Amino acid sequence: xxxxxxxxxxxxxxxxxxxxxxxxxxxxxxxxxxxxxxxxxxxxxxxxxxxxxxxxxxxxxxxxxxxxxxxxxxxxxxxxxxxxxxxxxxxxxxxxxxxxxxxxxxxxxxxxxxxxxxxxxxxxxxxxxxxxxxxxxxxxxxxxxxxxxxxxxxxxxxxxxxxxxxxxxxxxxxxxxxxxxxxxxxxxxxxxxxxxxxxxxxxxxxxxxxxxxxxxxxxxxxxxxxxxxxxxxxxxxxxxx
Amino acid sequence: xxxxxxxxxxxxxxxxxxxxxxxxxxxxxxxxxxxxxxxxxxxxxxxxxxxxxxxxxxxxxxxxxxxxxxxxxxxxxxxxxxxxxxxxxxxxxxxxxxxxxxxxxxxxxxxxxxxxxxxxxxxxxxxxxxxxxxxxxxxx
Numbered sequence: 001x002x003x004x005x006x007x008x009x010x011x012x013x014x015x016x017x018x019x020x021x022x023x024x025x026x027x028x029x030x031x032x033x034x035x036x037x038x039x040x041x042x043x044x045x046x047x048x049x050x051x052x053x054x055x056x057x058x059x060x061x062x063x064x065x066x067x068x069x070x071x072x073x074x075x076x077x078x079x080x081x082x083x084x085x086x087x088x089x090x091x092x093x094x095x096x097x098x099x100x101x102x103x104x105x106x107x108x109x110x111x112x113x114x115x116x117x118x119x120x121x122x123x124x125x126x127x128x129x130x131x132x133x134x135x136x137x138x139x140x141x142x143x144x145x146x147x148x149x150x151x152x153x154x155x156x157x158x159x160x161x162x163x164x165x166x167x168x169x170x171x172x173x174x175x176x177x178x179x180x181x182x183x184x185x186x187x188x189x190x191x192x193x194x195x196x197x198x199x200x201x202x203x204x205x206x207x208x209x210x211x212x213x214x215x216x217x218x219x220x221x222x223x224x225x226x227x228x229x230x231x232x233x234x235x236x237x238x239x240x241x
Numbered sequence: 242x243x244x245x246x247x248x249x250x251x252x253x254x255x256x257x258x259x260x261x262x263x264x265x266x267x268x269x270x271x272x273x274x275x276x277x278x279x280x281x282x283x284x285x286x287x288x289x290x291x292x293x294x295x296x297x298x299x300x301x302x303x304x305x306x307x308x309x310x311x312x313x314x315x316x317x318x319x320x321x322x323x324x325x326x327x328x329x330x331x332x333x334x335x336x337x338x339x340x341x342x343x344x345x346x347x348x349x350x351x352x353x354x355x356x357x358x359x360x361x362x363x364x365x366x367x368x369x370x371x372x373x374x375x376x377x378x379x380x381x
Contacts, residue, residue, distance in 0.1 A: 013258070013306040018314075020307045022285060022305075022306050023307075027299060054283065055282045057283065058285065064268040090298075184347055
């Protein structure tokens with residue numbers, strides 16, 4: 001596989017109440033890459049929204065891949081940028097949140113590069129978990145592709161994962177002594193399940209999507225087979241209220 | 242028993258807080274910065290917040306958060322709950338916040354001299370009770 005991780009950087013808050021933006025530095029090494037930002041926030045009292053992502057102050061090219069909330073505790077989501085014109089070097093990532101009263105905020109910026117141009121394939125329907133300690137999301141993919149999964153959980157700590165961590169720091173646990181965020185990736189296959197193990201069993205949300213390489217050894221056509229995306233695995237419970 | 246007036250905050254950022262972490266993600270210092278500086282940073286004009294070294298910022302050991310609620314203000318959650326910021330103080334170079342979430346059913350059918358019992362523990366500072374009397378928050 002010619003698609004490779006090209007670094008990560010994390011941002012997080014500590015105290016709570018009213019957080020609206022989260023900013024941290026990410027060093028981008030290649031102009032023609034794909035950047036992923038998995039952002040999340042704990043919402044002690046309802047669903048919120050990730051309203052925008054910028055890099056070096058620009059929102060150009062950023063698109064939401066998925067976002068979901070367990071409607072009682074956390075909101076998580078993933079944004080990507082494949083416009084090929086991101087500035088290189090150390091620049092700031094900013095996630096802006098809207099609605100709700102944000103408590104803990106967290107984000108992970110990841111870059112992926114390939115021998116050829118990278119584009120996006122399918123996106124799994126995200127899954128939510130309120131009591132499970134092995135949250136997961138399953139999607140169909142194909143060989144030669146990369147599946148990137150991300151999680152934001154109130155389960156305090158990520159203690160295990162079944163995929164590969166991107167280079168750098170791709171997980172943070174015990175943010176504000178409360179929540180955790182993580183990104184991992186898998187080689188594409190007919191069915192890929194991104195799964196984590198968490199120390200706690202409160203709310204969480206996880207999602208996944210494909211990266212496709214064009215002209216560098218990967219498949220060049222989008223997977224159009226009729227697999228059902230976003231199969232929930234082991235997440236049939238709701239958090240007590 | 243401390244008390245203060247409270248008022249509703251808007252949804253826009255009013256100031257920033259910079260967090261600097263150690264290698265184990267423990268906060269080693271945190272402090273407020275102005276809204277103007279926050280806005281300059283997220284606009285890409287001024288990349289590194291004041292008080293943070295270039296190494297701390299670019300190594301990922303620092304983050305900046307824009308906050309909407311200041312001391313004495315509350316935010317209304319989507320479910321109608323109130324998140325009240327009672328007090329900000331600095332202890333050993335770290336910002337310590339006392340806050341409490343008041344659930345919406347706590348107000349239903351209650352007298353205007355509402356008294357709630359809550360227990361929150363933030364950075365070792367425990368609030369054991371909160372009363373809201375004619376728009377003033379009283380806690381201990």
